[in-house]
Amino acid sequence: MGIYGELYDFAASAGAFEGYVYHHKDMDQGYLPKWSGNLVRQYGALPEEVRQEIQHMCDGTLGRAVRSLLPILGEEHEVIANLRVMIKGPLPSSPDDFEKH
Numbered sequence: 001m002g003i004y005g006e007l008y009d010f011a012a013s014a015g016a017f018e019g020y021v022y023h024h025k026d027m028d029q030g031y032l033p034k035w036s037g038n039l040v041r042q043y044g045a046l047p048e049e050v051r052q053e054i055q056h057m058c059d060g061t062l063g064r065a066v067r068s069l070l071p072i073l074g075e076e077h078e079v080i081a082n083l084r085v086m087i088k089g090p091l092p093s094s095p096d097d098f099e100k101h
Contacts, residue, residue: 007050010042014058018065022095025072029079032069036082043086059089060098068095 001009017035021027043051043058051058062083073079092099 003047003050006042006046007054010039010046011054013039013042014061018061018068021065021068023068029073032073032079033082036079040082040085055088059087060092060100062086063089063091064095064097066091067093067097 013035017039021032039062046054066080066083066087069077069080069083
């Protein structure tokens, strides 16, 4: 797969992840470790210049997912750790913080 395909695949997976966990207290948490681990692998496979270009968007999308999951999973959960690997800036203020920074 070319870089554009890899970027699309990562972005689609990250967006789907955020949507799945957004204010969803009754989710099946069994999927989350593998899904977040796959996101880390996809993110790491992107060239550095691509990651730099999309980083602020990752911080928002994945940061909102973290904000949704923290009350359910807690700070020490492996899913939170996986997501934090891909977040370089501050977390959004809430799962509802869709402000562009």
